[in-house]
Amino acid sequence: MKGVFNALPVVAVLASCAAPASHDIAFPAPSRVPGMATYELAWDQARGDLVATAHVAAGLTGSFDAEGGVAPFISDATVEVVASDARHEGASRALVHGTDGFAAPECLKAACVLRYRVRLREAARALDDLDGAKLLGGGEVIEAPPTTFILAPWGAPRTTHVRFRVRTSQGSSFLTGVFPSTEPGYFETTMEDFGSSPYSAFGPLTLRTVELPGGQLLVGMVPGGYPLPEHDLLLWVEKCGRAVATYYGGLPVPREAVLLVPAGRGGIGVGKSLAGGGVTVFVGIGAHTDAADLDEDWVLTHELVHAAFPAQPRELDWVEEGLATYVEPIARARIGGLSDQAVWKGLVGGLHFGLPEEGDRGIDHTHTWGRMYWGGALFFFLADLEIRRQTNGKMTLREALTAILREVSSNAHRGDLAHAFEVGDRATGTHVLTALHAAWSSTPVQVDLDALFASLGVRRSADGNEVAFDDAAPEASLRKSLTARAP
Numbered sequence: 001m002k003g004v005f006n007a008l009p010v011v012a013v014l015a016s017c018a019a020p021a022s023h024d025i026a027f028p029a030p031s032r033v034p035g036m037a038t039y040e041l042a043w044d045q046a047r048g049d050l051v052a053t054a055h056v057a058a059g060l061t062g063s064f065d066a067e068g069g070v071a072p073f074i075s076d077a078t079v080e081v082v083a084s085d086a087r088h089e090g091a092s093r094a095l096v097h098g099t100d101g102f103a104a105p106e107c108l109k110a111a112c113v114l115r116y117r118v119r120l121r122e123a124a125r126a127l128d129d130l131d132g133a134k135l136l137g138g139g140e141v142i143e144a145p146p147t148t149f150i151l152a153p154w155g156a157p158r159t160t161h162v163r164f165r166v167r168t169s170q171g172s173s174f175l176t177g178v179f180p181s182t183e184p185g186y187f188e189t190t191m192e193d194f195g196s197s198p199y200s201a202f203g204p205l206t207l208r209t210v211e212l213p214g215g216q217l218l219v220g221m222v223p224g225g226y227p228l229p230e231h232d233l234l235l236w237v238e239k240c241g242r243a244v245a246t247y248y249g250g251l252p253v254p255r256e257a258v259l260l261v262p263a264g265r266g267g268i269g270v271g272k273s274l275a276g277g278g279v280t281v282f283v284g285i286g287a288h289t290d291a292a293d294l295d296e297d298w299v300l301t302h303e304l305v306h307a308a309f310p311a312q313p314r315e316l317d318w319v320e321e322g323l324a325t326y327v328e329p330i331a332r333a334r335i336g337g338l339s340d341q342a343v344w345k346g347l348v349g350g351l352h353f354g355l356p357e358e359g360d361r362g363i364d365h366t367h368t369w370g371r372m373y374w375g376g377a378l379f380f381f382l383a384d385l386e387i388r389r390q391t392n393g394k395m396t397l398r399e400a401l402t403a404i405l406r407e408v409s410s411n412a413h414r415g416d417l418a419h420a421f422e423v424g425d426r427a428t429g430t431h432v433l434t435a436l437h438a439a440w441s442s443t444p445v446q447v448d449l450d451a452l453f454a455s456l457g458v459r460r461s462a463d464g465n466e467v468a469f470d471d472a473a474p475e476a477s478l479r480k481s482l483t484a485r486a487p
């Protein structure tokens, strides 16, 4: 599933006098970078506070805000104007949160410096929301995306760069999926992508790096009772990453964060990814997860596939979810991590959920669970088959998807769907994606799945729990090619 950032309006009364007079960690010195907003953040693990100093180039905006419901937990906010020779001019003035966020009209005329404190642990305790702020690992780790702790220039041009650095204290660390800046030690994104910037975490994380072709997964393990040794968990992360990297000819992004969190009593639990200027996957590890659960897990591979397609608007969630649902088992099969039996059992058992039902208005306009996950999967399944048919097996959906990833974007940035499908079609020398989308977009198109499975030589057993293969079926070789091992 994809995390959704809800930019809910927050009506807040700021009590800047609520914070104690003395603090352990001082406000960092500002870093003055022309043309952008630069944030120096210091994490105080003992207090659970983040103290921030931002330098904002002149004229970007006259108001700043934090999202995700965190604004009421911001205190000690001040602004001061910086003279053109970079000397501070005059005294700072307190900033108060109002309906337009923290209004600082003086920043429209000159560069300015903002200082503020985010009572992040307090916010996480109150909000308990992954897209706002949330306590993890018994309260020692706080997860919060940058949208919540960066007082951002929301009104600035979308091309405006936002750069930030986090210094941590008392044995804590900081993990984020935001891509590193060209300036060492900093992370950097633009206001275009900032609104869905990835999950990030502060606290006593165990940080590990999993190297894979094309990039690395930065694994942050939230402390707590894991049912398996770290080594086993990292091998599982490596295997899921390798499935995706093998499918796409390298990891979709050069650097992706994976936040592992002890959660719940079962096996591998909720998986969510949030992408914008970088990508973070969040996965819950249940207390009863065993080696077999890791072996059979689909969640992490599904989440890692999400990184490979340009971000789509919410109404086109079927593209992102359908793609991850379809590619995940194929990618695992290609590295020998899933049997042909299991792949087809999944397709036979799931694809019928994706068929249009009464009242369906086409895949772009019908936002049900079935259409989003399995309707989308059916779209890419049919596209994969058709590309192979039209090119006599020389081309597959994989060539289309890798071209889209390379030429349009990863999930860290947005990309127009029509353009992406054109790029994919050009790579395979077909019109399959564009034509199928044109047919499905606003019209419910029925698919005779029984006839299709019969043609491919896939039969469901009498009890429906297993599948059997018929190699004499007309398209049996097409079926076999779909799950063939990667060379």
Ligand SMILES: [Zn+2]
Pocket: 001, 002, 302, 303, 306, 320, 321, 324
């Ligand atoms: Zn998903």
